[in-house]
Ligand SMILES: Nc1ncnc2c1ncn2[C@@H]1O[C@H](COP(=O)(O)OP(=O)(O)O)[C@@H](O)[C@H]1O
């Protein structure tokens with residue numbers, strides 16, 4: 079069998095050329111890959127292997143072509159010399175390619191590791207970045223929340239109508255709200271200078287000691303009723319609640335009370351909420367007063383009625399005797415004295431009777447100003463003898479009201495007489511009226527420049543028979559009768575007074591009745 | 592992993608030494624230095640081995656699912672075939688008395704089979720056209736690289 083060698087040569091030649099061309103194209107591609115990402119070990123690896131392949135393709139291709147050319151040109155002897163070199167070189171090149179290929183797995187693994195590490199690094203970097211940014215936001219948000227909350231509580235603290243204060247164990251005031259400074263009557267600076275002790279505001283010091291004891295033992299006190307001393311020495315009735323807060327001085331963290339009582343580093347602070355119940359107390363007192371008045375009224379009504387008749391008889395007989403006695407004799411004077419005192423008794427009885435409302439009220443449309451003016455007309459002359467002047471400031475808007483004119487006059491007469499007594503000689507009584515349209519009531523203020531009323535007497539002046547005047551001068555019924563009359567009209571009577579400076583009696587009467 | 596590779600490689604080596612029948616090779620006279628041919632054949636075998644390992648790795652890593660790596664796998668397969676083919680050709684070449692070549696210096700050169708060796712001669716004739724394997728191999732490599740490049744570009748754009 080004869081086979082032509084030409085096709086083999088042709089394929090050799092073409093194949094070798096293609097091998098060379100493509101191997102170089104491969105190197106080029108690998109180069110481009112490498113340039114895209116110089117850190118990628120796989121691309122570096124491809125660069126190696128394609129380069130090795132290119133060397134191989136050249137060595138083999140050139141070998142083949144040279145061999146074919148030499149044989150065809152009849153120079154087989156030269157090829158015989160070259161052949162071992164070509165063969166050896168070829169061998170070396172593909173051993174090289176094969177060896178490099180065997181490293182693929184390693185390279186791949188290394189590359190994977192690098193990529194993984196890189197990814198991990200990037201991930202963690204991203205995470206850190208995210209966290210950083212997020213943390214900032216978080217902190218900002220938290221701060222905002224805290225500020226909001228702080229503002230909220232600050233507002234409660236600042237605008238509370240009740241006193242809120244923080245003190246240390248010795249009563250040193252550390253913080254106090256405006257309501258507190260108002261109530262106790264001192265400046266904020268004084269607190270900041272640590273110059274205020276809550277202890278000293280207690281009317282009775284032992285109360286403070288008891289509070290501290292109870293706070294330390296139980297951790298709280300609640301709704302304790304006690305008295306504080308106000309800015310002008312007045313007694314303030316308060317409802318006091320307190321609790322203990324323990325602070326570690328180093329970090330300021332708060333702890334629960336019970337857990338830390340045996341911790342010797344902690345410092346105890348007291349929080350107090352103090353409610354001024356003076357007004358409530360006063361109201362309660364007034365209620366009590368009304369009660370007292372009602373029962374006394376019933377009693378007095380009976381007694382007065384019984385006494386009234388005998389008194390009339392005594393008075394009648396006394397006057398009868400006086401008629402038959404000539405003036406100037408001792409008997410005449412004695413009878414006069416009897417008559418005077420019987421009249422005084424009758425006055426008291428009359429007072430008692432009116433106090434006990436035994437006289438019926440006759441209400442009609444009345445001009446309050448006219449009413450007051452009439453009273454002033456009666457007394458002004460007598461007052462002026464002692465240099466006691468009466469000035470009026472009437473609110474022209476005050477409408478006519480349905481009142482029992484006689485009784486109202488009696489009220490003002492009482493008030494003016496009391497004022498005159500308080501002044502003694504030389505002073506001023508001011509009568510002011512004020513119409514409060516919204517509340518639907520008229521307020522009458524009777525101010526005097528008299529001696530004023532001692533604080534401890536303030537709560538008692540409306541009591542029947544309470545008087546500071548010597549016997550014979552005062553019955554102690556004037557104010558309680560006035561109180562009854564005003565109550566009957568659905569109004570109120572209050573007093574404000576400063577000892578040594580004067581008093582103000584405030585009568586408020588409702589308009590539409 | 593590497594230890595396993597070397598073991599595998601050694602076992603292949605022994606197998607091929609056995610197959611090559613050194614005594615047969617010794618008898619030939621085409622090569623004045625038979626060890627040269629041995630080294631060459633071993634190198635071919637080494638090449639096959641490395642390509643086989645390469646394919647093995649690609650498959651184990653599951654990379655052959657990817658187009659680029661699949662092309663690379665085909666490339667390795669082509670190179671294995673080519674090496675096997677070349678080894679066969681070298682082997683037949685080294686045998687004495689299978690065929691003779693005439694008019695070697697002209698384009699009309701022919702291959703004449705010796706009596707009774709027609710089949711071997713025919714096999715040798717086709718085995719000589721080894722470029723039919725290696726050229727597709729390198730084209731596959733080229734295509735694979737192109738694929739990688741395109742993908743790398745795409746990644747970068749992303
Ligand atoms: N304007 C006033 N200024 C000071 N003290 C007053 C005034 N009005 C009343 N008082 C006090 O209230 C007490 C009770 O008054 P009242 O009920 O009118 O009884 P009386 O005038 O008979 O004493 C008086 O004794 C006096 O101490």
Ligand SMILES: [Mg+2]
Pocket residue numbers: 492495496552554555556557
């Ligand atoms: Mg009086």
